[in-house]
Amino acid sequence: xxxxxxxxxxxxxxxxxxxxxxxxxxxxxxxxxxxxxxxxxxxxxxxxxxxxxxxxxxxxxxxxxxxxxxxxxxxxxxxxxxxxxxxxxxxxxxxxxxxxxxxxxxxxxxxxxxxxxxxxxxxxxxxxxxxxxxxxxxxxxxxxxxxxxxxxxxxxxxxxxxxxxxxxxxxxxxxxxxxxxxxxxxxxxxxxxxxxxxxxxxxxxxxxxxxxxxxxxxxxxxxxxxxxxxxxxxxxxxxxxxxxxxxxxxxxxxxxxxxxxxxxxxxxxxxxxxxxxxxxxxxxxxxxxxxxxxxxxxxxxxxxxxxxxxxxxxxxxxxxxxx
Ligand code: F6P
Numbered sequence: 001x002x003x004x005x006x007x008x009x010x011x012x013x014x015x016x017x018x019x020x021x022x023x024x025x026x027x028x029x030x031x032x033x034x035x036x037x038x039x040x041x042x043x044x045x046x047x048x049x050x051x052x053x054x055x056x057x058x059x060x061x062x063x064x065x066x067x068x069x070x071x072x073x074x075x076x077x078x079x080x081x082x083x084x085x086x087x088x089x090x091x092x093x094x095x096x097x098x099x100x101x102x103x104x105x106x107x108x109x110x111x112x113x114x115x116x117x118x119x120x121x122x123x124x125x126x127x128x129x130x131x132x133x134x135x136x137x138x139x140x141x142x143x144x145x146x147x148x149x150x151x152x153x154x155x156x157x158x159x160x161x162x163x164x165x166x167x168x169x170x171x172x173x174x175x176x177x178x179x180x181x182x183x184x185x186x187x188x189x190x191x192x193x194x195x196x197x198x199x200x201x202x203x204x205x206x207x208x209x210x211x212x213x214x215x216x217x218x219x220x221x222x223x224x225x226x227x228x229x230x231x232x233x234x235x236x237x238x239x240x241x242x243x244x245x246x247x248x249x250x251x252x253x254x255x256x257x258x259x260x261x262x263x264x265x266x267x268x269x270x271x272x273x274x275x276x277x278x279x280x281x282x283x284x285x286x287x288x289x290x291x292x293x294x295x296x297x298x299x300x301x302x303x304x305x306x307x308x309x310x311x312x313x314x315x316x317x318x319x320x321x322x323x
Pocket of ligand 1: 011172173223
C-alpha cells in the first residue's frame with residue numbers, strides 16, 4: 001500500500017480521535033499518504049476525502065466525538081453505493097482502508113473488500129463492547145465510567161429519599177455497560193439483553209429488602225433488555241410494589257461523549273498503530289483486537305457474527321453482593 005484512507009463509522013465513541021491520530025501518524029512515519037474520509041462511508045460515496053498530515057491530528061487525543069465525523073450510511077449497503085465509493089478511492093489512488101467502528105461498519109467493509117479487492121482493517125470502536133475477538137473496544141471504558149459517575153449521583157437521591165431508582169444505560173443489543181456500571185455502583189439487580197430476568201424473583205427480593213429497611217435501591221437496565229428499557233421495568237415494579245417510591249433515570253447520550261479515559265486512549269493508540277502495520281504486511285480484512293494483552297487478529301467476518309458472552313458468574317456475584 002502507498003495511500004491509505006481512515007474513517008469512523010456508526011455511533012461515535014470516545015477514543016476514536018486517538019485512533020485516527022495513531023493511524024495518521026503511523027502512516028506518515030512509514031512514508032504513506034494518509035486521507036481522512038468524512039462521515040464514514042457517506043464521505044466515500046460523496047468524495048468527501050481530505051489529505052491528512054501530522055498537524056491535522058494535533059490536539060485531538062483528549063477529545064471525544066470524532067474529528068472525521070461519523071454516520072450510519074444506508075447507501076453503502078447497496079452495490080451501487082459501494083461502486084461509487086470505490087471509484088472515488090481509485091481516483092485518489094487509495095489502496096488500503098482503516099475502518100473504526102462497530103459490527104455494522106465491519107459488515108460494510110467486508111462486502112466492499114470482497115467486491116473491489118481493497119484491504120480493509122477494522123478497529124473496534126463502540127461503547128457497547130459487543131464485538132468478539134477483543135477484550136476491549138474503543139470507547140467502552142469511558143462510557144462505563146460516565147455511567148458510574150452518573151449512577152453514584154443518583155444514589156445520593158435514592159438514599160436521601162428512600163427511593164428505588166431504575167437507571168437505564170445504553171446497549172441496544174449488549175449488556176456490558178449495564179453489567180459493569182451496575183456492579184461498580186452496587187446495583188440490586190442488572191437487566192441485560194443477554195440473559196432472561198426472573199421478574200418474580202426481582203419483585204420478591206425488592207419487597208423483602210423493603211421490609212427489612214434496606215432503603216437504597218438501584219436497578220440498572222440496559223436499553224435493549226427484554227422488557228424494553230427502564231420505563232417498562234418501572235411500570236411492572238410500580239404495579240407489583242405500589243408502596244415503593246420508584247423513579248426512572250435514562251442516562252442516554254452522555255455515555256457517548258466526553259474526553260476518553262487513559263485506557264481508551266492507550267488501546268486506541270495501540271490498535272491504530274497496528275492497523276497500519278497490518279496494511280503494510282499485507283493483511284486483509286481483519287479486525288485488530290487485544291486479547292490477554294496481546295494483539296489478536298480476527299477475520300472481519302467473525303468479528304461481525306460472534307458476540308461476546310456475558311459470564312453467569314458475574315450475574316451471580318451481583319445478586320450475592322446486593323443482599
Ligand atoms: O452502539 C452504540 C449505541 O450507543 C447503542 O448503545 C445505542 O443503542 C445506539 O448506539 C444508539 O444510537 P443512536 O443514538 O446513534 O441512534
